[in-house]
Every structure is written in structure tokens, then in C-alpha cells.
Amino acid sequence: xxxxxxxxxxxxDAGPGERQAMLxxxxxxxxxxxxLERVDVPGRGAGEEGDGSLRTEVEPLIPALQSGSxxxxxxxxxxxxxxxxxxxxxxxxxxxVESLDPDTAxxxxxxxxxxxxxxxxxxxxxxxVTNVKKMRERDAVRWLVAASRDRRVKLADGAAQALxxxxxxxxxxLGQALDQLASSPQPVTAAEVETRFRNRPDExxxxxxxxxxxxxxxxxxxxxxxxxxxxxxxxxxxxIEGDLKRRAMAVAAPDIETLAGWxxxxxxxxxxxxxxxxxxxxxxxxxxxxxxxxxxxxLVLKTQPEATHRLTMERLxxxxxRWYS
Numbered sequence: 001x002x003x004x005x006x007x008x009x010x011x012x013d014a015g016p017g018e019r020q021a022m023l024x025x026x027x028x029x030x031x032x033x034x035x036l037e038r039v040d041v042p043g044r045g046a047g048e049e050g051d052g053s054l055r056t057e058v059e060p061l062i063p064a065l066q067s068g069s070x071x072x073x074x075x076x077x078x079x080x081x082x083x084x085x086x087x088x089x090x091x092x093x094x095x096x097v098e099s100l101d102p103d104t105a106x107x108x109x110x111x112x113x114x115x116x117x118x119x120x121x122x123x124x125x126x127x128x129v130t131n132v133k134k135m136r137e138r139d140a141v142r143w144l145v146a147a148s149r150d151r152r153v154k155l156a157d158g159a160a161q162a163l164x165x166x167x168x169x170x171x172x173x174l175g176q177a178l179d180q181l182a183s184s185p186q187p188v189t190a191a192e193v194e195t196r197f198r199n200r201p202d203e204x205x206x207x208x209x210x211x212x213x214x215x216x217x218x219x220x221x222x223x224x225x226x227x228x229x230x231x232x233x234x235x236x237x238x239x240i241e242g243d244l245k246r247r248a249m250a251v252a253a254p255d256i257e258t259l260a261g262w263x264x265x266x267x268x269x270x271x272x273x274x275x276x277x278x279x280x281x282x283x284x285x286x287x288x289x290x291x292x293x294x295x296x297x298x299l300v301l302k303t304q305p306e307a308t309h310r311l312t313m314e315r316l317x318x319x320x321x322r323w324y325s
Contacts, residue, residue, distance in 0.1 A: 004102040005127030016170040026108035033076035053088040065096040067069040078263035090116035140169040200229040215325025244274035
């Protein structure tokens with residue numbers, strides 16, 4: 001990356017994989033500097049009030065962006081979670097960024113979603129913006145193959161896929177797993193990965209939804225098991241209810257613009273487009289069955305012993321795979 005001001009923008013639902021990739025890109029953008037100052041912006045409504053318009057946690061940005069390195073060289077400033085800057089803070093930082101000396105300072109802003117308006121305007125004018133897409137498992141496999149070469153770890157056929165099954169798209173955890181495997185003199189096999197690691201990835205629920213939509217019951221059940229390792233079945237059931245609502249509305253809507261209006265969203269929003277494209281796959285009878293099954297599963301989860309919950313979700317998953325595909 002060239003230039004001295006960079007904004008690394010990630011998806012709003014960024015997970016560990018995307019966050020790690022964004023931090024690595026930000027550090028690469030800053031490059032070699034005499035000093036590196038990192039500022040983690042607290043969430044909006046959080047943090048301690050400072051003497052002026054900046055919260056205490058954000059105040060170090062003022063001297064960091066105004067002065068060069070104490071050692072006479074270049075200074076790097078890394079701002080993490082820049083999307084959390086409050087309006088007044090963003091305006092102050094924007095003014096400093098606009099007059100930043102390219103010979104003494106380099107700045108990288110890491111943001112989940114868009115930067116605050118005042119800061120985004122300045123960065124667009126004088127800096128470079130890089131958008132990081134949602135990292136999917138196939139992206140993680142490609143990253144893993146390249147990282148294994150760098151670490152001189154030989155992966156046999158299927159080993160990369162086995163690692164991703166255990167760690168998902170979390171490239172930080174995948175990197176740590178490769179470090180543990182670095183001592184193996186022989187190519188690492190999928191069986192060795194399965195024996196050595198017991199992790200279950202903490203992945204977004206849309207992985208489960210995609211498997212259900214494809215009618216792949218085996219994959220959907222694996223995704224269900226992964227989710228229940230970290231989350232509660234009622235969380236997943238609420239997600240299923242939202243997906244079912246969109247499907248039912250898509251069947252009833254005369255066009256995608258009407259569907260988007262009913263959902264209070266844009267026709268370009270991915271969940272809206274996905275529901276519209278899938279509207280012809282499900283009959284009214286299958287939708288009624290799905291609604292009834294989800295209602296019964298909800299009743300079981302809220303009234304029956306916890307020992308019945310996994311079986312209930314497994315039966316619901318298999319049924320949805322049959323009705324949705």
C-alpha cells in the first residue's frame with residue numbers, strides 16, 4: 001500500500017477472521033516506523049469522559065497525530081474500531097488527519113462498517129480506502145494453504161479442510177494451529193487434525209442457513225452442532241424464524257421492491273435478494289409446515305427439559321432441509 005493515510009473497512013458482521021485480516025492489513029499499511037501508537041476506540045456510550053470533547057481513551061490521538069517520533073523518525077498510529085468515534089471526536093480527528101505530515105506520520109484506521117461522516121470525507125480526499133469482504137471458509141482454505149507454505153508445514157489432501165472444520169474462518173486460530181503442527185516431519189493428514197484438535201468454530205448462523213437452503217442435512221447438522229457448542233438453541237430458532245418470515249413474505253410479494261418495503265430494507269440488501277430468489281423453491285404447504293414446526297420447537301425449548309433441546313433442533317433442521325430445497 002502506498003500513501004500515509006489508510007482506512008481498512010470491514011463488514012458490519014465481521015468475525016475473528018475478518019478482524020485479524022484487517023489488523024494485518026493496517027500494520028502492513030503503516031510499515032516500518034520508529035514508534036507505533038495503538039488506540040482502541042471504546043463503544044459509543046462507553047469510555048470515560050475527558051476534559052474536552054474527547055473521551056479519555058481517545059485523547060492520545062491528539063499528540064500522536066500532531067507530533068513525530070520522539071526518536072526523530074516516523075511515527076505510526078493505528079486506530080482500532082474507528083467506527084465508534086463520536087461525532088465531535090470524529091470532527092477533531094478529521095482536522096488532524098487533514099494536516100498530517102506525510103514525512104513524519106503514517107495512520108491506519110480500522111473500522112467495522114463505515115467511518116463517521118466527517119472522518120470518512122477527509123480520508124476519501126487525502127487517503128486510501130480498502131474494503132475487506134466477508135471471509136468465507138473457502139477464503140480461509142486459500143489463506144491456510146499459503147500460510148502453511150510460509151511456515152513450511154506440509155498439508156496432505158483434506159488437511160486444510162479439516163482445520164477449517166475445527167476453526168472456521170478464524171485465521172488467527174488457524175495460524176496458531178499451524179504453529180503447533182510445525183514440528184511434524186511428515187505431511188499433516190486430515191486424520192491427524194481430527195485426532196489432535198477438538199475445537200468447534202464459533203461461526204455466524206448464516207452458515208447453518210445456507211446448508212439448510214441447499215437441503216444438505218449432513219452439513220446443516222454439523223453446523224447446528226458447531227453453533228450449539230457456543231450458543232443457545234433459542235438464538236438459532238429466532239434466526240430461523242426471521243428467515244422463515246422473509247421466505248413467506250417473498251412468496252406473497254408481487255415484486256422485490258414490495259418485499260423490500262415490507263421488510264424495511266433495500267432491494268439490494270443481501271437477505272432481501274436471497275429470499276426473493278428462493279421464493280419459487282417452497283410451496284405454500286411447505287411454508288405452513290415450516291411455520292408449524294418452528295412454533296412447536298419454540299414451545300419445546302421454552303417448556304421442556306434441556307435434554308430434549310438438541311434432538312428438537314436436529315429434527316427441525318432435517319425437516320427444513322427437506323422443505324426448503
